[in-house]
Amino acid sequence: MAQVFEVITPEDKPIWLCLRQEASDTLAAEPGLASMLHSTILSHDDLASALSYHMARKAGDDTLRGMTLREIAQKAYAADASLVEAAEADLQAIYERDPAAKGYLQAFMFFKGFLALQIHRVGHRLWQEGRYTMAHYLQSRVSELFQIDIHPAAKIGKGIFIDHGTGVVIGETAVVDDEVSMLHGVTLGGTGADRGDRHPKIGKGVLLGAGAKVLGNITIGDYAKIASGSVVLKPVPAHCTAAGVPARLVNCKTCEDPARKMDHTLADVDYDYVI
Numbered sequence: 001m002a003q004v005f006e007v008i009t010p011e012d013k014p015i016w017l018c019l020r021q022e023a024s025d026t027l028a029a030e031p032g033l034a035s036m037l038h039s040t041i042l043s044h045d046d047l048a049s050a051l052s053y054h055m056a057r058k059a060g061d062d063t064l065r066g067m068t069l070r071e072i073a074q075k076a077y078a079a080d081a082s083l084v085e086a087a088e089a090d091l092q093a094i095y096e097r098d099p100a101a102k103g104y105l106q107a108f109m110f111f112k113g114f115l116a117l118q119i120h121r122v123g124h125r126l127w128q129e130g131r132y133t134m135a136h137y138l139q140s141r142v143s144e145l146f147q148i149d150i151h152p153a154a155k156i157g158k159g160i161f162i163d164h165g166t167g168v169v170i171g172e173t174a175v176v177d178d179e180v181s182m183l184h185g186v187t188l189g190g191t192g193a194d195r196g197d198r199h200p201k202i203g204k205g206v207l208l209g210a211g212a213k214v215l216g217n218i219t220i221g222d223y224a225k226i227a228s229g230s231v232v233l234k235p236v237p238a239h240c241t242a243a244g245v246p247a248r249l250v251n252c253k254t255c256e257d258p259a260r261k262m263d264h265t266l267a268d269v270d271y272d273y274v275i
Contacts, residue, residue, distance in 0.1 A: 015088045015104055016047045022105035040109065048077040048084045054108070055119055059141050072134070076122045083121050086158035089178075090114055093161040097181055097262050112146040113162030123152040154188075157204075161259070164210075173217070174199035181259035182208035183228070191216040191233070203238060207258035225251075225258040227266060241266065 023041040027034055040057065044050040052073035060066025077083055094107040094114060101107050107114050123138035135152035143149040148162070150170040157178035162168060164184035170176070173196070174188040186208045190198040200214040203221045209228030214220060221238030230247040241251035243266060255261055 019104045022103045073122050076125045089158040093159045113165035116142045116146045116148040120150045127152040171199035173197045175201045177204040179205045183210035185211035187213045189215050205259045209264050
């Protein structure tokens with residue numbers, strides 16, 4: 001019989017304590033995972049320590065040993081507490097928006113979108129410090145492991161949900177604001193070989209559907225929705241929906257908070273039905 005976990009929201013208990021409780025409950029149900037659960041979560045005192053170990057366990061290789069990667073991550077967390085705060089917000093976003101997420105443990109351990117984003121956050125800090133080669137190494141390693149390619153210079157807010165993740169590409173000068181949700185195959189890319197500011201700026205609370213391509217230095221306004229498979233080459237106003245190839249505006253105003261609702265449908269009035 002499958003075990004049902006009672007997930008306590010952060011309003012009642014910090015996410016780290018929730019994560020430990022879920023790990024303890026899982027340990028009782030799945031003793032075969034004891035070693036993994038202890039080494040990754042239960043032997044640590046806080047989320048930063050667990051995250052740094054988890055990164056090292058997944059991304060370390062013969063070139064960059066796991067303990068070296070863990071030390072890099074630990075130093076980043078010690079220097080900038082906002083990285084851990086962002087990770088907490090990302091975990092909460094997954095739990096709130098993904099009906100497949102049974103709790104925080106599943107997302108922390110197994111959702112590659114979450115882990116790829118946390119490694120990017122460390123790589124972005126390295127980039128800001130001028131450690132470009134190490135930042136690029138982490139980018140390359142994440143791309144190899146998870147098929148998610150985020151340039152270390154890209155600026156990404158907190159409360160981000162990358163669902164499934166495979167095929168996501170985010171370019172060097174892209175900016176993604178807080179509370180954005182995106183699915184697999186999303187590209188935030190350029191439109192040519194020109195250097196400089198050439199990638200999209202994604203507003204707060206935007207929903208980017210599966211396979212959406214947003215290209216060029218354009219702005220997608222707050223709480224807009226980009227329909228799956230669309231190619232967006234022009235700015236999209238706040239609270240509007242864009243769909244098609246090339247994309248056109250099909251609904252203004254869209255729902256209040258599309259990234260949280262995760263509603264990828266379009267209003268019936270926008271369809272041209274043929275029976």
